[in-house]
Amino acid sequence: xxxxxxxxxxxxxxxxxxxxxxxxxxxxxxxxxxxxxxxxxxxxxxxxxxxxxxxxxxxxxxxxxxxxxxxxxxxxxxxxxxxxxxxxxxxxxxxxxxxxxxxxxxxxxxxxxxxxxxxxxxxxxxxx
Numbered sequence: 001x002x003x004x005x006x007x008x009x010x011x012x013x014x015x016x017x018x019x020x021x022x023x024x025x026x027x028x029x030x031x032x033x034x035x036x037x038x039x040x041x042x043x044x045x046x047x048x049x050x051x052x053x054x055x056x057x058x059x060x061x062x063x064x065x066x067x068x069x070x071x072x073x074x075x076x077x078x079x080x081x082x083x084x085x086x087x088x089x090x091x092x093x094x095x096x097x098x099x100x101x102x103x104x105x106x107x108x109x110x111x112x113x114x115x116x117x118x119x120x121x122x123x124x125x126x127x128x
Contacts, residue, residue, distance in 0.1 A: 002072070003073055005126055018105075020103060030127065031125045038051060049085050051093075053121075056119050057098050058097060075104065076123065079108070079120075
């Protein structure tokens with residue numbers, strides 16, 4: 001499926017291969033994916049930041065697919081990391097699941113609602 005969204009990267013700003021400064025999305029239907037954490041289908045959290053990050057992305061992609069879209073149409077990701085975890089470790093874990101898809105991203109350090117959760121990810125995506 002071809003992407004509906006287009007990255008916006010002003011030339012005078014830092015160019016990062018992992019994220020875009022902004023995204024243009026067509027008007028139309030959008031899917032707002034609530035925060036997904038690193039829990040499997042039984043609700044059990046996986047162990048470790050890398051495993052939780054990968055599972056959270058698998059969960060996010062499952063919601064995107066069920067909603068009739070995919071990662072290529074994500075306009076915005078918000079990544080919530082438990083305070084004190086290494087964001088570089090979380091980023092390194094994204095490659096196997098998310099690949100090199102660029103989108104607008106915000107990363108925040110928070111106190112998670114679920115005590116053992118190390119990461120939570122939500123998304124906004126265009127629906128073709």
